[in-house]
Amino acid sequence: MIRKTLNASRLQQEVDRRIHRLQEIIEDGVKIRVPRPQLQEPDKTGCNWKMTNFGNAIGFERDIERVLVAVRAEYNLSTEVKDTGNPFGD
Template structure:
């Protein structure tokens, strides 16, 4: 099955939504800061992006990594112009 493509913001939102559904995080009322995905060359598992540097994630690292890896398996980061962050200095 082919992966669906998503832009940076859509992937960040999806990971954030799934992280907030983790039982321990919801139970503790923690608000985890989710970084933007970082593109990289396709790896052995066919993934082309990753996320690191979550804020307020102490104690939840393994659960968060599981969520990120699942989303990486489902979606590719698209670099289509409409999915790129706007350049604040113009083109």
Template sequence: MIRKTLNASQLQQEVNRRIHRLQEIVDDGVKIRVPRPQLQEADKTGCNWNMTHFGNAIGFERDIEGVLKAMRAEYNLSTEVKDTGNPFGD
């Protein structure tokens, strides 16, 4: 399967959305802090990112790992660097 590519903010937002949609998390009213994805060398599955150090996640590690596993199978982190040009114009 070809992975879609998202930038770090988009990936973080989608992981956040999926985690806070899980019934156990909704039921407990917990707000989990989702870190930004970190670029890494592509692993054996071809995924080039990972997330660690979720905040307020004690007791929900298995749920979060399930979301990450699905997301890592679907998406890669964009490695493109946008050239914003020289802001000083010289």
């Protein structure tokens, strides 16, 4: 399967959305802090990012890991750097 690419903010939002729609998370009313993805060399599956240090996640590690496995199988982190140009025009 070919992965879609997302920038760091969109990837972070997607992981956050999936975590916070899990029944266990909803029932406990917990808000888990989702870190920004970190670029890495592609692993054996071809995924080029990882996430570590989730906040307020004690007791939900397995749930988070399931979400990460699914999202890492679907998406890669975009490595394109946008040229914002010189704001001073020189």
